[in-house]
Amino acid sequence: MDERHTMETVLEETRTQPMKPHALPPRATPPTQVRPADADAKPKTPSLADERIVLEVQKFNLWYGSSQALHDINLKFPMGKVTALIGPSGCGKSTLIRCINRLNDLVDIIRIEGDMLLNGKSIYGRDVDVIELRKRTGMVFQKTNPFPMSIYENVIYPLRIDGENRRKILDEVVERSLQRAALWDEVKDRLQDSALQLSGGQQQRLCIARAVAADPEVLLMDEPCSALDPIATGKVEELIYQLRGYYSVMIVTHNMQQAARVSDYTAFMYLGKVIEYDATEKIFTNPSKKQTEDYVTGRFG
């Protein structure tokens, strides 16, 4: 029970604008490893060995028709942390992240091998309910995609499709989600307006609010800032930084500064393979592979 308290404390410190405490929800599976409250100076370089693992990718291979896009991916994503996937275009980052909520099922020509385990349970097993899986893994896309409805309806979309109609619960979810997405203050007076009237940055934060509305365990972000201007990008980055602890975030990005700013761990991918995966600080300051060093220093890619 004190984990919650700890989380709040952490958030108080990392946030520029304090979030109202009542907006904090109880977690279904609270992360055990949260950064200690007194470690806001520079924490020691974290190590994967200390983390609880939320998602494990095991020997994952993927083919588009006859060309292989992912080769033997083995990755462990820590719970409650932000993990960045970086790499040049076409290296398979987005493909990998879209496999986590099985969005690639929609593409006919894709064939996969291997498995992923979410909290120890297979994602690709035969008895897996894909819809249930997607509810546990929220996703934010590169292109902002608010639905053609009101801001309010956008946020509660995941609940609506579950048949949730109780006004009180919906109101609570809307306020909580929008506050987590740092959008509440901007839109609280016009929740019934069309979401399409928001600016690009607001739309993306609305998409984040929608992704977190169903309280997922994992939050997948596929280049969430690539269509945004620097100010909106800054806001979204700050938001991602705040969301750690609540959610295990996986973010695909082209922008290495962004990866360095927001993530705890970074995986560098190249041509469908994971070249190096370690704590972000290590990847950017002292990578163990030459390829990684070349990429993060801008010598190739």
Added chain:
Amino acid sequence: MSSEQKNKSRSTNLTARGEPMVWLTGGGLVVATLMIAGLLLFVLVNGTATFWPKPLKQVATADGKQFLGEISRIETYRVPATELEGLEKTSPDAAAKIRAADGASERELLRTGNFDLYGDDFKWVALHNVTKTETPPNAWMLERQEWGPFLGFIKEVRVDGKAVASTPDEMRAKFNELHGRARARWREVRRLEKKDVGAINHELEQQRLNLRKIELKHGKESAPYQDAVESRARREAELKVKYEELEKNIKAIRDEDARYTLLLAEVGGREKEQKISEIVRAYPANALSFGRQFGVYCSRWWEFLTDEPREANTEGGVLPAIFGTVMMTLVMSLVVAPFGVIAALYLREYAKQGLLLSAVRIAVNNLAGVPSIVFGVFGLGFFCYVVGGTIDSIFYPERLPSPTYGTGGLLWASLTLALLTVPVVIVSTEEALAAVPSSMREGSYACGASKWQTIRRIVLPRAMPGVMTGLILAMARGAGEVAPLMITGVVKLAPELPVDGHAPFIHFARSFMHLGFHIYDVGFQSRNAEAGKPMVFTTTLLLIALIALLNLSAIYIRNRLKKKYVGAQF
């Protein structure tokens, strides 16, 4: 110097600059626009002019005859040799003139009316025979309930057979005073006949059907049948009393009507007594101020839009046709929209894309090119005879052999047109579905929505404006179609509207009137095609206006949907 030349030649090369293409494409647009604008203008000019009161010309000819009428048109014609020979004797000047013009002369078509006296409505008068033309100020145009208009002079206004006014001004005032009351009585009679007597007839028919039903169910010997016969006889007796009472009322009003008459005289002097109540509209055509002319014009338009046709559709209103057209279009839209959308949803969202699907698509597109009369024949054979016949034998056996659904009617006509227009809706809906960005579908799936939830909540609303576009096209095509309607339920004169006060209030099995068919009927099928001609343009104008109105409302809905669901992205 050579480079200078090069530059010069380059700057004047029109083909390279694409200038001719601008003119070609622009010219194409101008031609298309002019054709449409010309068509609309032609219909507008002819259609709006129909109801304007024209002056009455009195024409005397060389052979001593007198004509009074509106000039319909003037044309050049070739004078027959025999007529020319006769003319040589009576007026050599005119004959020489015609010979100089190679045997051609001009004649005018006078709308003389007075069908009951003359046996026709129009007279050709050769201009070379005319000796005198004048516009008598006290000539009247009287539009009557029967026999078409009367053109002539009012000699007396009579009450109980006695003249009550002498001077023209007095007669006019007296007529105006009596006319309003007489028309009110006439409308009362019509209301009694249609509504009250109609209700009695309706109930009698119901009683008969009821009895027949019981007979079919239990047989003639059974007790329920005997009971029903008795109760029917009782009820019929009651109704008969009611009917006789109504008859008495109607007769009383008619007798009152008969007291008020006009003594009319045509230009040749023959007289006719005319009940005032049967005069729809009367005006002294040559003595009208502009304001009064406009009044007559408006009153004719009002009658046209709100009344029933008379005189074999060549006069009166087209309200039943307007009603039928709108109703049929709406029923068609209600059927075609869900069908088209559902078919398109399956084609685009669920079906596995492949050879078979391509074949189906091609077939659907080709369906749009099938001649409409083919759909009509199919509608008659399948809907009316097969489906309707089956419905009749199952649900309405008591009415046979007269068919209920087993013949043309509103429902079958609407379904036939729905079939005709469904490809349009399918094609445009498919396009609209394909245009929904995949990012939106993915967003919905990522929220844990199923395929159907995504379609219903995200894809369909977003595709709605496109669906509306298809529906607009379908409505425009359906409302203007005539050929398939002629054999699936449209008639030239429907005794009853498809909606009335008897349960179940909307009668889908009834035949109905349609503006498109009305145009054809009035212009080319009526006894008096010449009189119907101006009505053709007016009805066409109305049909165009009606379709434009239907489309405008659909476009309005579409734009609202667009604003709501598509919005401005960024």
